[in-house]
């Protein structure tokens with residue numbers, strides 16, 4: 471049977487997680503885990519962002535724009551629009567996933583409601599730099615930690631350095647209840663604004679909840695190499711066969727953003743899985759650090775890392791290759807191979823057809839470059855050393871393609 475590895479390291483669920491008993495306050499458990507005393511559970515990371523922005527609007531009703539990385543999840547600008555605001559894509563720093571400080575300084579002004587430094591790939595972004603720019607103009611900082619639940623800087627988990635932190639418990643984001651999100655804030659006024667806004671916007675939705683429960687059961691059953699091909703590998707290879715990169719990246723998001731609260735059963739599953747997260751992070755990190763060292767030996771390959779001294783989590787490794795030809799040569803072999811290799815987001819935000827007219831067409835050369843030269847390697851425990859060695863082989867061949875093609 472064909473083996474299919476996941477593109478991100480998740481927390482596999484156990485049969486015992488699914489028992490309908492036990493603690494169901496996932497927000498409280500997650501807050502305690504993060505080292506803060508309150509959090510708010512939402513139906514998705516995107517819904518969390520809508521709630522965060524609507525809450526900030528009540529505090530600064532005149533401000534109309536939100537500065538977002540030009541390379542991020544396409545749901546982010548859709549959430550901004552859903553909140554009645556205008557997303558302003560900010561270019562990345564050269565060869566980095568983080569916001570470019572100069573581009574940010576240009577983009578933020580008295581009209582900016584919030585800036586979204588984003589911890590991609592479990593790596594820690596420079597929230598202090600974003601805070602400094604935001605503070606000059608009285609804008610808020612929302613840390614997008616959708617991909618980095620549990621990462622830390624110094625003694626503090628990410629999500630707590632800005633005004634608001636948001637996380638995702640969506641499928642493919644590590645700890646998952648199939649669809650879910652979390653909001654944290656330290657300031658008591660902001661917390662009150664978030665609570666009031668959530669009470670106004672989020673509602674129980676029995677039908678949607680039933681569907682999410684079935685999907686979570688499906689995830690528990692199928693999140694293993696022998697079965698993942700059915701739900702992940704097959705649609706992926708079909709998308710690749712028709713050259714649909716957006717579908718292959720699972721970026722083909724609907725434009726509707728459901729605003730509902732996860733039910734108790736899914737919250738309980740999350741609480742139980744959370745109890746294993748420290749252990750999962752420890753083994754993920756040990757594996758990743760070894761592999762980062764092996765990849766660093768390849769000429770021209772860089773593994774993207776966050777701010778020095780920070781403690782990332784490792785759902786996958788984000789690699790930057792010397793150029794697009796070489797990246798695409800590697801992906802031609804690896805993406806359909808079932809080894810959990812792929813791309814993060816298909817494009818920089820202005821380059822998604824469905825975001826035309828939503829995201830202004832600004833100049834974002836570094837974000838575009840980053841989109842064309844990066845690939846991801848899933849850091850699941852199933853990617854054993856032999857399979858990893860096959861990936862390294864293909865990368866080496868692709869780097870040679872580049873030498874012979876001579877793209878200079």
Ligand SMILES: *Cc1c(COP(=O)(O)O)cnc(C)c1O
Nearest residue numbers: 514515516543545616617638640
């Ligand atoms: C996935 C993701 C989101 C949205 O989270 P969902 O739970 O999928 O709605 C937001 N930002 C980033 C960076 C993400 O990767």
